[in-house]
Amino acid sequence: MNKIIYLDNAATTRVAPEVVEAMVPYFSENYGNPSSIYELAGASKEAVSRSRETIAGILGAEAKEIYFTGCGTEADNWAIVGAFEAYKDKGNHIITTKIEHHAVLNTCEYLEKMRKANVTYLDVDENGLVRPEELEKAITPKTILISVMYANNEIGTIQPIKEIGQIARKHGILFHTDAVQAFGQLPIQVDDDYIDMLSSSAHKINGPKGMGFLYIRKGVKIRSFIHGGAQERKRRAGTENVPGIVGYACAAKRAVDSMEERTKRERNLRNHLINRIMKEIPYVRLNGDPEKRLPNNVNVSLQFIEGESLLIMLDMEGICVSSGSACTSGSLDPSHVLLAIGLPHEIAHGSLRMTLGEDTTKEELDYVVEKLKGIVEHLRAMSPLYEDFVKNRKK
Numbered sequence: 001m002n003k004i005i006y007l008d009n010a011a012t013t014r015v016a017p018e019v020v021e022a023m024v025p026y027f028s029e030n031y032g033n034p035s036s037i038y039e040l041a042g043a044s045k046e047a048v049s050r051s052r053e054t055i056a057g058i059l060g061a062e063a064k065e066i067y068f069t070g071c072g073t074e075a076d077n078w079a080i081v082g083a084f085e086a087y088k089d090k091g092n093h094i095i096t097t098k099i100e101h102h103a104v105l106n107t108c109e110y111l112e113k114m115r116k117a118n119v120t121y122l123d124v125d126e127n128g129l130v131r132p133e134e135l136e137k138a139i140t141p142k143t144i145l146i147s148v149m150y151a152n153n154e155i156g157t158i159q160p161i162k163e164i165g166q167i168a169r170k171h172g173i174l175f176h177t178d179a180v181q182a183f184g185q186l187p188i189q190v191d192d193d194y195i196d197m198l199s200s201s202a203h204k205i206n207g208p209k210g211m212g213f214l215y216i217r218k219g220v221k222i223r224s225f226i227h228g229g230a231q232e233r234k235r236r237a238g239t240e241n242v243p244g245i246v247g248y249a250c251a252a253k254r255a256v257d258s259m260e261e262r263t264k265r266e267r268n269l270r271n272h273l274i275n276r277i278m279k280e281i282p283y284v285r286l287n288g289d290p291e292k293r294l295p296n297n298v299n300v301s302l303q304f305i306e307g308e309s310l311l312i313m314l315d316m317e318g319i320c321v322s323s324g325s326a327c328t329s330g331s332l333d334p335s336h337v338l339l340a341i342g343l344p345h346e347i348a349h350g351s352l353r354m355t356l357g358e359d360t361t362k363e364e365l366d367y368v369v370e371k372l373k374g375i376v377e378h379l380r381a382m383s384p385l386y387e388d389f390v391k392n393r394k395k
């Protein structure tokens with residue numbers, strides 16, 4: 001196969017042609033600043049409010065509850081720091097989990113170090129699921145925020161968000177969810193799940209990079225995070241990224257319109273890939289919940305293999321995958337998510353994440369399995385650990 005096989009859609013996705021098409025006029029003809037009052041700016045302003053309505057409609061929210069941000073990371077930072085600042089008179093306790101994205105984890109660590117926050121990082125079970133009863137037990141009179149991701153970016157596990165939201169609501173605590181991997185993949189209604197704040201990012205759903213939003217339920221107090229002009233109802237300053245906002249709304253509508261059919265197709269392909277790997281490659285473990293998982297996520301640990309070597313050899317075959325979270329690759333530490341589900345370091349090191357996209361085909365996956373089988377055999381043949389294992393097994 002002499003083309004790139006892209007299986008890293010949780011890292012980012014290709015921008016869809018119709019998204020690019022929708023964005024282009026807002027770079028060239030309709031370039032006015034939405035805050036200006038002349039006619040040229042009217043088109044930009046109108047496009048921003050239409051886009052806000054589209055996104056709000058998808059979540060069952062009101063347009064004025066959607067605040068555009070520069071990325072998913074900014075939305076996570078704002079939700080956590082902004083809520084902490086607004087509610088710090090009530091308490092300083094935050095509950096989150098050990099498997100959050102670093103956009104949440106590092107923000108919580110920042111608050112612990114710099115603002116005397118007290119953060120509980122909940123354990124998860126071996127499939128990466130939060131136990132709602134443990135979460136409820138962790139609540140104290142000082143708890144002001146619960147932040148649990150909708151679905152995990154590495155192992156794809158989908159959390160019991162409704163149950164968690166119900167607990168938060170029952171105790172009068174704000175509930176934030178990082179839905180960067182879930183928005184556009186799963187049908188989310190903020191009221192059904194008792195969500196008070198939700199973060200999302202356009203580039204995970206065939207939209208542009210550098211574009212996110214934070215849903216903030218009406219009535220929730222939150223301190224501004226970026227200070228300046230009066231944009232975003234005076235809560236998030238900065239001239240709006242009009243092409244980005246238009247592109248995001250287009251990508252979101254596209255994702256939701258195609259959701260049922262697309263995710264069904266991806267789920268079937270994902271199961272095909274998992275089944276072939278588990279059947280045809282020995283000493284492999286599937287990470288993440290087998291059922292409650294994102295339709296496009298495959299994460300496996302291959303014993304006696306170094307994930308980085310696997311990644312490089314697959315890259316030489318034109319296959320793009322990830323050995324963990326894209327944001328942490330470059331570091332040799334094993335993934336915090338894989339350690340949190342109980343994998344020993346050496347197994348976590350041999351992990352591979354493959355995330356399918358709307359363009360993925362069965363033919364591509366079959367090709368990947370064939371290549372993977374050969375590479376795994378080759379790497380194991382060079383592994384002293386594998387050699388010892390085989391010797392001991394023969395004894």
Ligand code: PLP
Nearest residue numbers: 071072073101103153180181201
């Ligand atoms: N949260 C999760 C779960 C993610 O997967 C990512 C990106 O990988 C982010 C947050 C950060 O989003 P962005 O890349 O838009 O900053």
